[in-house]
Amino acid sequence: MDRLDVLKEGLRRAENFRAAASYINFDMSTISPENARAHEGELIAFLENEAVRERKEPSFVSALLSSLKDIDSMDEWERAMVKEAYRTYRIEKNITKEEAYSFSLQEQQAFLDWEKAKKNADFSIFSKSLQGVIENNKKRASLRELDETEKGLMKSDYDRLLDMYERGMTTEILDPLFDESKERIVSLLEKIKNSKKKIRRDFLTRKVPTEKQKEISKMLQEVLLVDTTRSLISESAHAFTDRMAYDDVRITTHYYEDQFLSNIYSIMHESGHLMFDMMQPKENHEYFITEGKTLGMHESVSRFYENRIGRSKSFISLIYPRLLEIIPETLSDVSEREFYEGVNIVEPSLIRTEADEVTYTLHIIIRYELEKKLIGGELSVEELPKAWNEMYSELLGVVPENDAEGVLQDVHWSSDFGYFPTYAIGNFYNSMYYNAMNRDFDIGEAVRSGNLERINSWMIERVFKKADRLTPSEWIFDITGRELTPCDFLDYLDEKYGEVYGL
Ligand SMILES: [Zn+2]
Structure with a gap:
């Protein structure tokens, strides 16, 4: 078989396992009886492992590595396929089966502890697990094999985690964008709070x-x-x-x-x-x-x-x-x-998922700043609830009465770090392409x-x-002819809410 065929066949098999896991996940989250969930969880873990196993088959790996050599002579789709498979390969390469298993056990335990902690509004039930998840994430980050470009870009463990969810994104790029957002949103919020407008509810x-x-x-x-x-x-x-x-x-x-x-x-x-x-x-x-x-x-x-x-x-x-x-x-x-x-x-408000368009980004910035420090070792797990409450008080002017409506509200930290910022980046992107679309016709x-x-x-x-064929920075440039900026989003907020609140 041609090596691209070997590659495609392996990817097809891995994709079948992924799809099967998705069906079970959907069942588990919607209609399955409570006691069926543990078994479904095991099935999902099994299928996901099988997908990884397919990608680690020696024949698959050798087909992948040898096809890298003539990537320039491939058509656009084949090239994208090889690049994508190679990226996954480098993420998974140094993680042994035992390590993957121990990560997954740790996350399952962390999820259970988080649930219990949230129910009891008691952070201490979750803190040991959280420490474990932080260690896991750091380990996962350090095990990633980087190519030369990535080495130049990713300067810390946290950068490597960010890149898992938003390719090419680093704290160096993100810090100034979030600083500007923070300043302008806090100032808009202040004006809204002082507005005399009463909205009917x-x-x-x-x-x-x-x-x-x-x-x-x-x-x-x-x-x-x-x-x-x-x-x-x-x-x-x-x-x-x-x-x-x-x-x-x-x-x-x-x-x-x-x-x-x-x-x-x-x-x-x-x-x-x-x-x-x-x-x-x-x-x-x-x-x-x-x-x-x-x-x-x-x-x-x-x-x-x-x-x-x-x-x-x-x-x-x-x-x-x-x-x-x-x-x-x-x-x-x-x-x-x-x-x-x-x-x-x-x-x-205290709860991210109930936040409006204006305050939402502040909820994200709080999580970003805290998780960056947790991964970087500048903030300990014990200090986290206090730091959380202080940031809420500073940026939103509200303080949680307990950990359930504070630091324990989101499930993400029972497994992932580096995920939260993508929610805010999404607002920056869509405001940029909204403006580009609006230049083409009246939306x-x-x-x-x-x-x-x-x-x-x-x-x-x-x-x-x-x-799926471009990196985020290439993609937003391809759509708008511009580099990522929060300005379109921030201008939109000022204009829209200025009108709603008569500012
Ligand atoms: Zn979503």
Whole structure:
């Protein structure tokens, strides 16, 4: 067999294991009975190990390494496939089976401890595990084999972790972007706090039955032109998107009867992830490069549909009459303007996942600064809860009453470090490409008239198409002709919320 065929065959087998694990994960997070979960968890770990084993087969590795030599004579797709496989190879190469197993055991324990700690609002239950996870992450980072370019870029363990989620991103690049964001957002927030504007909120907690909310979900996906022959919506504790195959991408939501906006914006957010996965070139699947999209790219798209489209005046004007038909008893005494303001309330709060567009980035910056110090050894696990509370008080002016609503609120640190910043980077990207799109045509006008086709087509052509073949910095430059900057996002916040709050 030709070595590219050997490579493709190995990648196909690994992908089959990954997809099978995804199906089980989806089942586990949605419908499986509580006592079935432990076994499903074991199956997932088994399948993931099998995928790694495929990639470590000597024949696969030798085909990969020898094909690197003539990468210049390959076509664009083959080249992308080899590059992607080589990156994965270097990440996995020095991690033995025993180490991988011990990492995974440690994470499972950490997850259980985190759950218990959160339930009891007691950080001390989690602290030992957290220390272990930090050590694991540092070890994983130091075991990565770097090529020459990467060696020049990644100057610390934390840089190596960042790069796992956002390729090429370093603290050197990120620090000034976050510093500028922090300064401008804190100053905007101050003005909002001092504004005399009162936004009406009584209708936001009106009871909307689950059946009605399901109708709303369906209406939103119709408006967005989501292909429901290749996707579905299920329910889980926390909303997520899972890609099983080219023709099967699924999302979940959670229906809170007294918070109907929560479902609306979960559907908008997850549908963004869904469309990115579903509307990517078919070749991405044929050449096994679907993981080339970084988390920052993914969050940029989900937040584009959730916030830039979903919380815009024109989108509200498009869906308000439709909502009025579905839930007249909730909205008949609420004007379109009141509804628009209601979905855009800004309020410093303790919980990241409930944060508005303005304060959200501050929640991320807090986590970024703390995790950077934890990995760098400048902050100890014991000092973490206090440092957390101090930063919340400084940036948001709120202080958690206990660890459950403070440092224990997110699951991420029971396994991953370097992940959080991608949420904020996503906002920077989508504001940059929103402006580029808006130069090509009037986005507000397209949305108001229900022409989402125009927007989706632009996204497919400019945003989705090359995402898996370019690094994030090449990709954003390819779309906008500019380097990554938070300015477009910060200008957008100033302008939009200046109008909402009459500043
Ligand atoms: Zn997301």
